[in-house]
Amino acid sequence: MAKTSVPPRITPSYLENAALHYLERFSASTASLRRVLKRKVVRSVAHWGDDADQALAHIETVIAKLTQLGYLNDSAYAEQKTGALHRRGKGTRAIRASLAAKGVGAADADQALAALAEDQAQPDRAAAITLARRRRLGPFRVSGRAENRARDLAVMGRNGFDFETARAIIDAASPETLTEEDQ
DSSP: OOOOOOOOOOOHHHHHHHHHHHHHHOOOOHHHHHHHHHHHHHHHHHHHOOOHHHHHHHHHHHHHHHHHHTSOOHHHHHHHHHHHHHHTTOOHHHHHHHHHHTTOOHHHHHHHHHHHHHHOSOHHHHHHHHHHHHHTOGGGOSSOTTTTHHHHHHHHHHTTOOHHHHHHHHTOSOHHHHHHHHO
């Protein structure tokens, strides 16, 4: 029989330490940190039978304190996450969906995507080329381009690119023509 550990009792100092420990290891939005702390509260309340409302109020206090200290900043998180996803070859639709799933507000997501657009003239096209190069799609494919065209277009669509952008990348004559058009 597996031995389960007893969850600690929820105190403001415990929640603050747990939040800081989590933020040391992971970059997080306010909403995702709130979810992590709520899981701890639910587990503790189920075992100890303490007051859940009081523990949830402690979460909000901890989040307010960490935001005031600058450890939690949704706009900075959105910019960092947007840059990372763009470098991996994700389109703006996929980036926006990922940010929404992490609990980042629409205003912060718009601001991060606007900052990305300031850095590059066509961020979706650049990300699509990156994805095609990484996954060996379209002109980066060694053989079987025609047979795999539909599959390549589907990969591009799942990564947040509109059909026109995906088609332009997949149907390019060679990798060199893609880089020549971007200069």
